[in-house]
Amino acid sequence: MSHNQNTTNKPQKVALHHIHQKLNAKIIEFAGFLMPVRYSSDIEEHKAVRESVGVFDVSHMGEFLLKGKQALDLVQKVTSNDASKLKIGGVQYSCLPNETGGIVDDLLVYKLAEEEYLLVVNASNIEKDRNHILKYNDFGVEFKDISDAMSLLAIQGQNAIPTLQKLTDINLAEMKYYTFQKGTFAGIENVLISATGYTGAGGFEVYVPNEFAEKIWGAIFEAGEEFNIKPIGLGARDTLRLEMGYCLYGNDIDDTTSPLEAGLGWITKFTKNFVNSENLQKQKIEGFTRRLIGFELEDRGIARKDYEIQNAEGEKIGIVTSGSLSPMLNKGIGLGYVQKEFAKATTPIQIRVRNRVLKAKVVKLPIYKK
Numbered sequence: 001m002s003h004n005q006n007t008t009n010k011p012q013k014v015a016l017h018h019i020h021q022k023l024n025a026k027i028i029e030f031a032g033f034l035m036p037v038r039y040s041s042d043i044e045e046h047k048a049v050r051e052s053v054g055v056f057d058v059s060h061m062g063e064f065l066l067k068g069k070q071a072l073d074l075v076q077k078v079t080s081n082d083a084s085k086l087k088i089g090g091v092q093y094s095c096l097p098n099e100t101g102g103i104v105d106d107l108l109v110y111k112l113a114e115e116e117y118l119l120v121v122n123a124s125n126i127e128k129d130r131n132h133i134l135k136y137n138d139f140g141v142e143f144k145d146i147s148d149a150m151s152l153l154a155i156q157g158q159n160a161i162p163t164l165q166k167l168t169d170i171n172l173a174e175m176k177y178y179t180f181q182k183g184t185f186a187g188i189e190n191v192l193i194s195a196t197g198y199t200g201a202g203g204f205e206v207y208v209p210n211e212f213a214e215k216i217w218g219a220i221f222e223a224g225e226e227f228n229i230k231p232i233g234l235g236a237r238d239t240l241r242l243e244m245g246y247c248l249y250g251n252d253i254d255d256t257t258s259p260l261e262a263g264l265g266w267i268t269k270f271t272k273n274f275v276n277s278e279n280l281q282k283q284k285i286e287g288f289t290r291r292l293i294g295f296e297l298e299d300r301g302i303a304r305k306d307y308e309i310q311n312a313e314g315e316k317i318g319i320v321t322s323g324s325l326s327p328m329l330n331k332g333i334g335l336g337y338v339q340k341e342f343a344k345a346t347t348p349i350q351i352r353v354r355n356r357v358l359k360a361k362v363v364k365l366p367i368y369k370k
Contacts, residue, residue, distance in 0.1 A: 014059040015151045015210040016217055023231055030234060031124035033060040038233040045236035046327040049201050053157035053224050054232035058205075059213070062126035062147040064119040070139035071115050077136050079109060080259055080280075082269040086111040091178045091194055094267050095259050096132060097276045101283070102255040103262070104132050106247065108196065110180060118192075120152075122249045136275065151213035155220060156203035156232075156240075163224035164204060168193065172204065186219035188212045198237070200244035200366060239324050242333060245294045245365030251305060252292060252321040252335050260284055261337065262292045263365070290318065291343035294367045297332030297351065299358040308352040309336050317342050320351065326368060332358070333367045 011029045014020075020027060025036035036057065038045060048054045066074060075083045081094035090111050096104035105125040110118035121129045126147055134143060155164055161172045170183045170193060180194035185206065192207040208216050221229055238248065247253045247262060259268045260283055270281050297303060303323035311317045323334030334351075342349060347362040 015213040042235035048230040053159035056154040059151040060123035062121040065144040068141040159227040160203035166223040199240040243368035303351040
């Protein structure tokens with residue numbers, strides 16, 4: 001069953017749903033899927049990743065296979081980064097710009113073979129992304145949505161290598177960040193392992209067909225037992241990415257935010273034409289009025305999405321897009337858009353939390369520095 005046929009609007013279950021239930025995870029509906037938000041506590045899970053190793057089931061993510069003589073042409077047309085720079089075995093962070101200056105989604109582009117690419121997209125955007133890419137497929141590229149057939153596990157933290165090395169002959173320590181290899185993993189052939197992740201703690205992501213998900217989950221937990229490996233939910237996933245200042249689609253970037261405003265100029269390459277590149281290039285030259293910043297609270301409290309950001313004089317200069325308590329810094333942190341002149345690190349700002357105003361300051365990303 002593919003996503004566009006999910007007419008009942010009942011949330012989908014990932015292949016490992018029964019395992020998360022057995023582990024007594026708190027399960028919530030997220031992006032149309034039933035997902036584990038936490039197993040023990042967000043802070044405990046967050047620290048497990050920062051200090052040892054943890055495993056996320058992120059099987060809700062979408063995967064598209066693009067194949068054909070002009071597969072690269074299609075990828076180049078719809079993504080902002082320059083995919084012609086990718087070698088086989090390379091991965092690229094990128095985004096799908098829309099026609100009006102915003103972002104359809106952020107994604108990973110994998111070059112599997114000379115004429116074959118894998119795009120990994122956010123769960124909430126699978127259908128939207130598929131429609132958007134197909135709209136530009138004048139290239140006769142074969143497009144296959146394999147989202148429902150694949151499971152994806154992210155094994156993150158400094159003990160990811162000694163854990164996973166027990167399960168494969170691929171030399172994991174030698175794998176460069178943002179590359180992948182295919183090989184035998186936990187006795188299963190042709191598993192894609194990539195040196196990627198959205199935690200800033202290092203580690204790998206492992207793609208397997210659903211029928212092997214349970215075997216691989218079990219093998220990883222057995223291998224990581226000596227490192228006190230833990231299952232990690234979406235709660236800690238959010239605080240980990242926030243400490244790094246990584247954008248979350250739907251919060252920090254969306255259909256109305258430009259990649260340049262969001263600090264994603266580094267994945268927006270004007271060496272080629274892509275959807276809306278002319279307007280974005282114009283914006284780069286003429287400048288833009290707001291900028292995504294990271295901030296730390298100096299007063300106790302937590303800034304939440306949509307709270308007002310003010311300058312030191314109490315005038316509104318922007319809005320919080322993501323906020324939480326940082327388990328590593330033990331203070332409130334967040335991301336938000338402010339008028340550009342307030343975007344410099346150390347600029348004093350304040351966050352309006354209901355009827356109180358909390359002191360804060362702009363910080364350089366990542367917010368948490370190892």
